[in-house]
Amino acid sequence: MSNIGKLIRFERIFNRGTGKTIIVPMDHGISVGPINGVIDMKQTIQHVAMGGANAIVEHKGLVGEGLRGKGPDIGLIIHLSASTSLSPYPNAKTLVCTVEEAIKLGADAVSVHVNLGDEDEKEMLRDFGNISRDCRTWGMPLLAMIYARGEKIKDGFHKDVVKHSARVGFEMGADIVKVPYTGSPESFQEVTDGCSVPVVIAGGEKMDSDKDILEMVKGSVDAGGAGVSIGRNVFQHRNPQRMVEAMSAIIHRGLGLDDALKILKNA
Numbered sequence: 001m002s003n004i005g006k007l008i009r010f011e012r013i014f015n016r017g018t019g020k021t022i023i024v025p026m027d028h029g030i031s032v033g034p035i036n037g038v039i040d041m042k043q044t045i046q047h048v049a050m051g052g053a054n055a056i057v058e059h060k061g062l063v064g065e066g067l068r069g070k071g072p073d074i075g076l077i078i079h080l081s082a083s084t085s086l087s088p089y090p091n092a093k094t095l096v097c098t099v100e101e102a103i104k105l106g107a108d109a110v111s112v113h114v115n116l117g118d119e120d121e122k123e124m125l126r127d128f129g130n131i132s133r134d135c136r137t138w139g140m141p142l143l144a145m146i147y148a149r150g151e152k153i154k155d156g157f158h159k160d161v162v163k164h165s166a167r168v169g170f171e172m173g174a175d176i177v178k179v180p181y182t183g184s185p186e187s188f189q190e191v192t193d194g195c196s197v198p199v200v201i202a203g204g205e206k207m208d209s210d211k212d213i214l215e216m217v218k219g220s221v222d223a224g225g226a227g228v229s230i231g232r233n234v235f236q237h238r239n240p241q242r243m244v245e246a247m248s249a250i251i252h253r254g255l256g257l258d259d260a261l262k263i264l265k266n267a
Helices: 004-013 026-034 039-052 060-066 099-104 121-138 159-169 185-193 210-222 240-251 257-262
Strands: 022-024 055-058 076-079 110-114 142-148 176-179 199-202 228-229
Touching: 004 110, 022 210, 039 055, 039 060, 039 210, 055 060, 055 142, 055 159, 060 076, 099 121, 110 159, 110 210, 142 159, 159 176, 159 185, 159 240, 185 199, 185 210, 199 210, 210 228, 210 240, 210 257, 228 240
Parallel strands: 022 055, 022 228, 055 076, 076 110, 110 142, 142 176, 176 199, 199 228
Antiparallel strands: none
16 A cells, blocks of 8 residues: 555644654543643643644544634544553553544544553553554554553663663554653663654653753754653643743754743743
8 A cells, every 4th residue: 555645644743844743642531530731622722733733642532622613733643542540450551442443533643552561561562563554554653652661660761661662662663652751862862763763752740840841852852852742741831832832942943942941931
């Protein structure tokens, strides 16, 4: 099958000029409930779209909630994996949507979540492989969110663990890999060097400091990262639009940390 469909969809979730992306995941409702920032989806999506985000991630049932009727376009990535914090096995992700269903809903890409080191790793990898196959069949870009979480994992942010995680995503056929930031440009460079598809960073828990968030963004891009996939540190920010604008200044405009912080100064 021709790869043209995947290329067209890819352009909807990446900036054509920079080859980088700002993705805002909003799939948190299944895992932790209706937290602040994902209650009024239409409003939140409008804010991040106005700020210049390239795409959002959400579950299939939220697709209609985000229809805005006006404002900038924004790419749609439908998340295929789920688990809840109420489960005795919160790290065991289960497939809850298919590539074909995502196509019918108008998705520009799909995403899967795999927790390496979990006792259910083998099932998640099997599902990942099946989704990767289906994405190749249908010309659908695949974002793989790969984390290391389990009894054997002493530090899920260690460079050796993160670069292994990114490599798993690449070798399994993902078009984009999402991993944690390793803490420095030097260590994250090893992650991007070992992965031949775009690597974006996760945002993790809500941070108190705008500077810490933007330093992480800047460090990852300087190390060859392709952008971000940051949720709570965007949609729970006091001004989500401005936070996306600040990230865009670094990722798409190549500006420095001080310039990005100025955007947030009066936010």
